[in-house]
Amino acid sequence: MALGDAILACLTERPMTGYELAKTFDNSLGFFWKANHQQIYRELTKLRDRGHIQGREVVQSGKPNKLVYTLTPEGRAALRHWGARPSSPASIKDDLLVRLYALDSVDIEPLRTDLMARLEYHRDRFARYERILNKRFPDGTAPPGDVGKLLGLRMGVRYERAVAEWCEEALDTLPASAKAASVTPIGGSRRGIKG
Amino acid sequence: MALGDAILACLTERPMTGYELAKTFDNSLGFFWKANHQQIYRELTKLRDRGHIQGREVVQSGKPNKLVYTLTPEGRAALRHWGARPSSPASIKDDLLVRLYALDSVDIEPLRTDLMARLEYHRDRFARYERILNKRFPDGTAPPGDVGKLLGLRMGVRYERAVAEWCEEALDTLPASAKAASVTPIGGSRRGIKG
DNA sequence: ATGTCCATGTAATCCGTTACATGATTAT
DNA sequence: ATAATCATGTAACGGATTACATGGACAT
CATH class of the missing domain: 1.10.10.10 (Winged helix-like DNA-binding domain superfamily/Winged helix DNA-binding domain)
Structure with a gap:
């Protein structure tokens, strides 16, 4: 629609x-x-x-x-x-998060690689939005007809920053437990992944 | 797939x-x-x-x-x-942003109403993720198999906070120019919306 | 009486993706 | 030579949405 x-x-x-x-x-x-x-x-x-x-x-x-x-x-x-119709909120729909959801059934190294690529991607986008903002709206205001475009870019900035920061957090969190799980194979998980 | x-x-x-x-x-x-x-x-x-x-x-x-x-x-x-396959970054895909893109061809009042509803929605979600986080991972750490779920919730928190804050910003920005556009109808836009 | 929960499915339509197809112009 | 840009489209498939359909149990 x-x-x-x-x-x-x-x-x-x-x-x-x-x-x-x-x-x-x-x-x-x-x-x-x-x-x-x-x-x-x-x-x-x-x-x-x-x-x-x-x-x-x-x-x-x-x-x-x-x-x-x-x-x-x-x-x-x-x-x-x-x-004039109400919008419906978009959900996240990111398959990286699905992979993380099943963390103990997938390999961690490719995930880390993926996270690093994603970090770079979202940092790039963040920088791109900021560049456009500074160029098109240097003083942070827009003429009436362009306010929506300004706000769109602001959303982009916020979104990409949030995701990039999250990638950093994920990379900080992931190896620690990955090492803990592979160096000391206590097998603390209640369900098997050996099959 | x-x-x-x-x-x-x-x-x-x-x-x-x-x-x-x-x-x-x-x-x-x-x-x-x-x-x-x-x-x-x-x-x-x-x-x-x-x-x-x-x-x-x-x-x-x-x-x-x-x-x-x-x-x-x-x-x-x-x-x-x-x-083990790389994920592809999800794009935003939010029709509220499309509405904003065409700001000078739509009515502003329904948009403001929509933004207020969205603000409430994203605040709710934010609170929900935080509640689940505090309940499932009270000390901020997770057992190896659940790290991915922790990270998923952390993404949710970041995302909903970012969007909610943006809604606030948009509501602050929108009426000012809406009033400026309707109270002082200078008609400064280069393309016509009168047709 | 009315509605929600459990539990499964079909049918139709629409949206999104990938591949195929053409053909001149311009840049490397 | 090779590739990108301009410019349009068809065909086939797969994913998502909406409506329709059934039927007992249980709560208000």
């Missing part, structure tokens, strides 16, 4: 092609909502059938022709309507 | 029925990976076909009979194998 609305949200900025939308969903809006080009092209067809957007072919030379989509008044109304 | 493995992870704890699994995916493991009963029943059929789990019917009186599933050695091996 939301991908269509996310596309409408994108098109409030300016008319775009599917290709441009796909890039947006890999960047700015994509920080909070991922979608690849196949999903987008499919959804664009649906939105056009519903009359929420309108396509206009632009003939190009040297490049393939492009289809520029524009919001229709119906599309704007639909977006406004969707915008 | 991951739901099956999440189910295997669950079953390392003890044999369970689909119904019990569905409850687990609404609770402990469900904090990090949501799944409803339909997904679970479908996945259980597949896992059984692959020989990763084994079902045993338990006849009951007064209640419907139940099918208790147990991990097979193949299932344990598959889980171990999956556990």
Whole structure:
């Protein structure tokens, strides 16, 4: 239900092609909502059938022709309507946490490697959001229409910082018990993992 | 690919029925990976076909009979194998952020209401994780096999705190510019929202 | 009377992912 | 030469969501 609305949200900025939308969903809006080009092209067809957007072919030379989509008044109304509905909180859905949940049935070394990669990833993202924030909103305020984008970036910063700090904590916590478990194989676990 | 493995992870704890699994995916493991009963029943059929789990019917009186599933050695091996693969970082995917992205094309009052509901929700979750942490791991340490669960809860605490704090920030930021935009309608936005 | 808990499933639809397919232009 | 960028799409599959369906036990 939301991908269509996310596309409408994108098109409030300016008319775009599917290709441009796909890039947006890999960047700015994509920080909070991922979608690849196949999903987008499919959804664009649906939105056009519903009359929420309108396509206009632009003939190009040297490049393939492009289809520029524009919001229709119906599309704007639909977006406004969707915008007034309550959102449902997203759950975490991270399979690293599932691996940790079954810690005594998986090997710890690959997990540690994974955690290190994740730490780097989330630190990177954190730095990226901060860079964009400092560039686009150097004084920490935004013009009325851009407040939402500022807040989105702030969410990104908070999220990535929280996860990166957690990765550090996990790496600090994990080896200690890993060594305790492998150096002194007391076998204190009530269920077997030998099978 | 991951739901099956999440189910295997669950079953390392003890044999369970689909119904019990569905409850687990609404609770402990469900904090990090949501799944409803339909997904679970479908996945259980597949896992059984692959020989990763084994079902045993338990006849009951007064209640419907139940099918208790147990991990097979193949299932344990598959889980171990999956556990050694790198995880892919989860993106945020929150439609509240999409609404904010298109702030000047939606109404602000419902958004504020939504943010207030979300603040309450994330505070609740935060408190819940803290309560469980204090109850299950009062001294902040866990036996080797439970370290992953401790870390999962710690992630939950960090995540919910970050989001709750962000909701507060958003509520502080949003009305100011909302008032500025509605009290002094300077119309400073370069693209029209009047259509 | 009404609703919730236990316990399992089917069917339909939608969303997401991966692979395949084309073809000129520009940069390394 | 090789790869990336621009630009669109089809096909197939797998994962997630929602609705429908059954039926006894037990609590309010």
